Amino acid sequence: MNDSIKGTMMSYRPDIKVLDATIRDGGLVNNFAFTDEFVRNLYQTNLRAGVDVMEIGYLADPELFDESKFGKWKFCHEDAIRSVLGDLVSPEMQLAVMADVGRANVARDLPDKQDSILDMVRIATYINTIPAAIEMIETCARKGYHTTVNIMAVSKAKESELEEALALLGQSSVEIIYLVDSYGSLYPLQIRDLAKRYLEAGEKYGKKIGIHAHNNQQLAFANTTECAMLGFSYLDATMAAMGRGAGNCAMELLLGFLKNPRYDIKPVLRFLQDDMQKLINDGVVWGYDIQYLLTGYLNQHPRTAIAFTNEKRQDYFTFFQELQENE
Amino acid sequence: MNDSIKGTMMSYRPDIKVLDATIRDGGLVNNFAFTDEFVRNLYQTNLRAGVDVMEIGYLADPELFDESKFGKWKFCHEDAIRSVLGDLVSPEMQLAVMADVGRANVARDLPDKQDSILDMVRIATYINTIPAAIEMIETCARKGYHTTVNIMAVSKAKESELEEALALLGQSSVEIIYLVDSYGSLYPLQIRDLAKRYLEAGEKYGKKIGIHAHNNQQLAFANTTECAMLGFSYLDATMAAMGRGAGNCAMELLLGFLKNPRYDIKPVLRFLQDDMQKLINDGVVWGYDIQYLLTGYLNQHPRTAIAFTNEKRQDYFTFFQELQENE
Numbered sequence: 143m144n145d146s147i148k149g150t151m152m153s154y155r156p157d158i159k160v161l162d163a164t165i166r167d168g169g170l171v172n173n174f175a176f177t178d179e180f181v182r183n184l185y186q187t188n189l190r191a192g193v194d195v196m197e198i199g200y201l202a203d204p205e206l207f208d209e210s211k212f213g214k215w216k217f218c219h220e221d222a223i224r225s226v227l228g229d230l231v232s233p234e235m236q237l238a239v240m241a242d243v244g245r246a247n248v249a250r251d252l253p254d255k256q257d258s259i260l261d262m263v264r265i266a267t268y269i270n271t272i273p274a275a276i277e278m279i280e281t282c283a284r285k286g287y288h289t290t291v292n293i294m295a296v297s298k299a300k301e302s303e304l305e306e307a308l309a310l311l312g313q314s315s316v317e318i319i320y321l322v323d324s325y326g327s328l329y330p331l332q333i334r335d336l337a338k339r340y341l342e343a344g345e346k347y348g349k350k351i352g353i354h355a356h357n358n359q360q361l362a363f364a365n366t367t368e369c370a371m372l373g374f375s376y377l378d379a380t381m382a383a384m385g386r387g388a389g390n391c392a393m394e395l396l397l398g399f400l401k402n403p404r405y406d407i408k409p410v411l412r413f414l415q416d417d418m419q420k421l422i423n424d425g426v427v428w429g430y431d432i433q434y435l436l437t438g439y440l441n442q443h444p445r446t447a448i449a450f451t452n453e454k455r456q457d458y459f460t461f462f463q464e465l466q467e468n469e
Numbered sequence: 470m471n472d473s474i475k476g477t478m479m480s481y482r483p484d485i486k487v488l489d490a491t492i493r494d495g496g497l498v499n500n501f502a503f504t505d506e507f508v509r510n511l512y513q514t515n516l517r518a519g520v521d522v523m524e525i526g527y528l529a530d531p532e533l534f535d536e537s538k539f540g541k542w543k544f545c546h547e548d549a550i551r552s553v554l555g556d557l558v559s560p561e562m563q564l565a566v567m568a569d570v571g572r573a574n575v576a577r578d579l580p581d582k583q584d585s586i587l588d589m590v591r592i593a594t595y596i597n598t599i600p601a602a603i604e605m606i607e608t609c610a611r612k613g614y615h616t617t618v619n620i621m622a623v624s625k626a627k628e629s630e631l632e633e634a635l636a637l638l639g640q641s642s643v644e645i646i647y648l649v650d651s652y653g654s655l656y657p658l659q660i661r662d663l664a665k666r667y668l669e670a671g672e673k674y675g676k677k678i679g680i681h682a683h684n685n686q687q688l689a690f691a692n693t694t695e696c697a698m699l700g701f702s703y704l705d706a707t708m709a710a711m712g713r714g715a716g717n718c719a720m721e722l723l724l725g726f727l728k729n730p731r732y733d734i735k736p737v738l739r740f741l742q743d744d745m746q747k748l749i750n751d752g753v754v755w756g757y758d759i760q761y762l763l764t765g766y767l768n769q770h771p772r773t774a775i776a777f778t779n780e781k782r783q784d785y786f787t788f789f790q791e792l793q794e795n796e
Contacts, residue, residue, distance in 0.1 A: 147658065151656065151658060151659060329478070329694055329726065330657060330691055330694060330695060331474065331478060331694070331698055332478060357687075359690065359722055359725070360684075360687050360689075360690050360691070360719070360722060360757075361690065361691055362687075363686065363687050363688065363691075364657055364687070364688055364690075364691030364692075365691075367656055367657060367658070368657060371658055382759075392687070392762075394759060394762060395686055395687060395762060398686070398762065398763075398766040399656065407766075407789070408786060408789065411759070411763075411785040411786040411789055412785075412786045414759060414785055415783050415784055415785045415786060419783055430687075430757075432709075432721060432738070432741055435719075435721060435722060435725065436738075439725040439734075456742050456746055457742055458738040458739075458741055458742045459735060459738040459739045459742060462734070462735065462738055
């Protein structure tokens with residue numbers, strides 16, 4: 143059963159990198175309304191904890207989104223990032239932003255790497271917009287950035303579509319291809335099957351593979367550890383699992399699992415008790431709950447569960463009937 | 470990798486049985502102070518949901534525990550059970566109690582099966598009290614009950630001890646041997662390795678194997694699904710994961726995973742919104758939290774995390790330092 147396992151519970155793979163997506167995925171919960179102090183504390187926490195990459199938001203197109211309605215981390219203008227993090231930046235940790243296909247103009251809005259504090263651009267795409275994603279990847283790569291591509295909602299894709307997508311991306315300049323369980327619907331058995339497909343493509347085309355999990359069925363951490371054991375190189379996590387809907391793989395769980403002495407859970411515990419607890423006390427709500435279980439189980443987008451949460455409903459039985467009518 | 474997997478995501482194994490441990494493990498959270506109405510509603514919910522066995526409490530020795538300090542489900546006197554459930558009992562679902570080695574007198578307190586509403590006795594033992602557990606197993610078997618043995622805290626046992634324990638139990642009258650992750654410390658990779666040892670013993674001695682997981686690292690459901698895929702026959706779960714400390718594998722997650730049309734999540738959703746929500750509103754506290762993650766990660770008993778919870782502490786960093794001093 144374990145013939146594909148890379149490493150044991152005692153060893154570690156130095157090629158594994160941890161990416162903190164708290165501001166980016168967590169920003170979907172609070173419209174990116176993080177204080178500068180929070181983001182600075184998080185930066186220093188990540189640095190001390192050994193986190194390899196910190197994703198600080200989206201590169202959203204200001205022509206499509208009203209800047210007055212969101213915090214600055216949805217747009218990540220170069221000067222805005224520098225004014226908050228400029229004096230802290232260390233070569234020990236990369237800074238990343240996410241650019242959604244159809245919602246970002248990387249050709250216009252992203253400076254050349256030599257003029258930017260950013261190191262990495264992560265292109266988020268659905269499987270039917272791969273050609274547009276590749277155009278964005280090539281633009282970012284030409285500008286000098288590390289690039290990832292995050293194929294969202296892969297639980298909805300046919301195997302044949304995924305094979306074609308991986309082949310197209312394999313021939314692009316992208317460095318890292320992410321398996322994204324957007325709906326938190328995949329069981330470990332399914333994740334392992336998908337992981338094998340991604341790793342085969344990675345080997346064939348010389349790409350590294352990453353995992354971005356959601357916690358609808360309390361499987362984000364388990365699925366992330368499975369991918370790590372099978373040979374994935376990039377593992378996404380967020381503080382206290384903060385992220386859209388049910389949230390992500392919790393950083394505090396992941397750092398406990400990883401055996402590389404580079405990683406240290408203690409600064410994360412301090413950040414949880416001081417900064418994350420404050421967010422929770424302020425009424426920001428995310429994380430596993432029955433409504434997210436149900437959208438995950440039915441392999442549906444979590445938007446209905448987010449609305450259920452916002453309406454403070456608890457009638458799970460009726461909600462489940464509503465979801466089944468959406469099938 | 471999947472050569473040992475029994476079944477696919479679409480098929481099901483009819484030999485898989487689901488055991489609801491809400492009253493027994495959840496009773497550790499509220500001193501078994503469930504209302505009769507709650508227990509009756511739970512019985513009917515389990516029956517409608519297709520649950521195979523309902524565990525209704527402990528057979529605690531009244532000479533060791535003060536009956537005025539606990540609800541009746543800690544003692545499970547025959548007349549007490551009958552007065553609450555007698556008119557509901559259906560042959561479709563078995564009733565079980567747990568008897569702890571050293572804390573129960575099954576010879577004296579357990580009636581013969583022909584005089585009892587109970588079907589199954591689960592003997593809970595640490596690995597160093599297996600001979601006493603076997604004596605209890607034989608007593609219960611002679612009285613006519615189905616029996617399980619639950620080897621607790623297996624994450625602390627040496628492989629050689631476990632081999633010996635499984636061999637001894639294999640030669641006893643016990644029908645089902647449980648893998649119990651008492652501290653919620655085992656990762657899926659470790660669970661699979663242990664599962665293989667239990668399954669080998671089960672095959673050799675003709676015993677069925679079960680899993681009882683705890684959710685300290687949000688792995689209870691994942692580990693339960695792994696055991697199910699590998700060939701375990703008995704899967705423990707509780708409503709809303711209610712159980713000591715971080716709780717158990719949630720019934721609502723497990724029934725979503727199982728493909729046998731016998732199981733139905735809908736009655737469970739009703740019970741969650743009506744009865745479990747009431748417990749939560751009344752201030753009963755359990756479930757995954759950072760303090761449980763930390764005891765799980767360090768493979769320690771959750772008692773310190775339970776105290777941390779009861780004291781409403783949130784200083785995770787200091788707590789972690791305290792735990793490391795206990796190592």
